[in-house]
Amino acid sequence: MAKREVQEINAGSMADIAFLLLIFFLVATTMNVDTGLQRVLPPFSDQTQNQEVEVKKRNLLLVFVNKFDDIQVAGERMDITQVKDKAKEFILNAANSPDLPEKVDTEIDLIGSYPVSQGVISLQNDRGTSYNKYIMVQNELTRAFNEVRNEVSLQKFGRSFAELDEKEREAITKAVPLKISEAEPKNIGGK
Amino acid sequence: MAVMNKKGKKSVGAISTSSLPDVIFMILFFFMVTTTMREQELFVRFRLPEATEVQKLEKKSLASYIYIGPPTAQMAAKFGTAPRIQLNDSYHQAFEIGEFIASEKDKLNEADRVAMTVVLKADNMTRMGIITEVKQELRKANALKISYAASKSLGY
Numbered sequence: 001m002a003k004r005e006v007q008e009i010n011a012g013s014m015a016d017i018a019f020l021l022l023i024f025f026l027v028a029t030t031m032n033v034d035t036g037l038q039r040v041l042p043p044f045s046d047q048t049q050n051q052e053v054e055v056k057k058r059n060l061l062l063v064f065v066n067k068f069d070d071i072q073v074a075g076e077r078m079d080i081t082q083v084k085d086k087a088k089e090f091i092l093n094a095a096n097s098p099d100l101p102e103k104v105d106t107e108i109d110l111i112g113s114y115p116v117s118q119g120v121i122s123l124q125n126d127r128g129t130s131y132n133k134y135i136m137v138q139n140e141l142t143r144a145f146n147e148v149r150n151e152v153s154l155q156k157f158g159r160s161f162a163e164l165d166e167k168e169r170e171a172i173t174k175a176v177p178l179k180i181s182e183a184e185p186k187n188i189g190g191k
Numbered sequence: 192m193a194v195m196n197k198k199g200k201k202s203v204g205a206i207s208t209s210s211l212p213d214v215i216f217m218i219l220f221f222f223m224v225t226t227t228m229r230e231q232e233l234f235v236r237f238r239l240p241e242a243t244e245v246q247k248l249e250k251k252s253l254a255s256y257i258y259i260g261p262p263t264a265q266m267a268a269k270f271g272t273a274p275r276i277q278l279n280d281s282y283h284q285a286f287e288i289g290e291f292i293a294s295e296k297d298k299l300n301e302a303d304r305v306a307m308t309v310v311l312k313a314d315n316m317t318r319m320g321i322i323t324e325v326k327q328e329l330r331k332a333n334a335l336k337i338s339y340a341a342s343k344s345l346g347y
Contacts, residue, residue, distance in 0.1 A: 018215035029226040035245035036338035044330035127320035139242035
């Protein structure tokens with residue numbers, strides 16, 4: 001027992017330990033993707049009251065959500081399920097009705113001349129409107145635009161909007177611009 | 192060689208696994224480094240509204256978060272239940288958003304500042320009053336790209 005050779009430490013289990021740590025990290029890291037409705041706010045201006053851009057009446061679809069979460073679109077009260085179709089009808093103006101937005105022929109890459117609707121959807125809310133309803137309405141409006149884009153895309157490229165490549169998508173976005181104006185806050189009907 | 196074969200099976204030496212831990216550690220370190228444990232303590236409760244047309248946030252590094260909702264259970268004793276705005280890790284008033292945005296913008300490099308997105312994580316029971324105030328402040332601070340955080344749903 002004078003001199004015993006020091007045995008090599010068995011490193012075989014090291015891999016297991018490392019694996020364990022690896023699996024812990026894999027499980028513990030939440031790769032939560034943030035999803036949401038993306039919007040661009042209008043730049044701030046001080047004289048907001050007078051600054052309102054003049055928009056022809058026919059080019060404006062007024063969507064108002066009051067503090068009881070009732071929805072009014074273009075003067076008539078509506079259920080949330082009707083909003084999308086109304087918005088679509090407004091964006092498309094398929095029959096070129098004089099009450100619905102005018103269209104301006106615009107030259108767009110890949111598509112050529114396309115009558116771009118001049119319509120703007122103005123979304124107004126009360127201070128008391130619930131966020132939930134507001135998002136629901138925003139969602140419906142987005143859905144209307146997305147559906148129109150899809151239709152145009154099918155018509156022009158024969159594929160759905162999601163399948164288009166970057167350039168084609170840009171063209172369609174130009175043809176059907178997302179025009180939702182989140183108007184200045186109003187306090188209608190008191191607090 | 193022939194002689195050896197005749198002798199019988201030559202035992203194939205066990206494959207050395209001594210470098211396996213190194214490989215695994217490498218993967219481990221990769222994960223440890225890449226996962227940002229951005230564990231911001233939340234002082235507000237929120238249930239995100241649901242929407243069908245949600246888009247993924249493209250660049251998380253360019254996102255700043257504003258949380259709006261009623262204080263959490265522990266904080267409720269002190270702060271009540273009225274919705275609050277949380278920036279970084281404390282409650283703030285709407286007018287302080289400008290400062291918050293400025294500091295967030297400072298963290299980004301020049302080229303990315305335009306692409307900065309503010310993610311509004313608000314409770315679905317919140318009233319629009321407070322959200323409109325936040326939006327107005329964001330407009331003043333010139334942080335115009337926003338995202339209303341919502342979870343994906345299948346619609347009604």
